[in-house]
Amino acid sequence: MGDLAGNDIGWAIRKRRYVERPEMKYSKTGDLLCEMGRYGQKTGAGWYDYKPATASPIPRSWSTT
Secondary structure (H helix, E strand, C coil): CHHHHCHHHHHHHHHHHHHHCCCCCCCCHHHHHHHCCCCEHHHCECCCEECCCCCCEECCCCCCC
């Protein structure tokens, strides 16, 4: 769902909440995606990769090499 709405939306909310409640714990995985510029379908990359002419998700290989 984040890829459809835009991962940056949740990122902005988490940043605001951190200012309000810095003790709140949450997974940083979504933030790391956004720091990589992977905002979702609109950028062609999010949790999945997307081809320009289609909205079909393509599983990403997360190799570090």
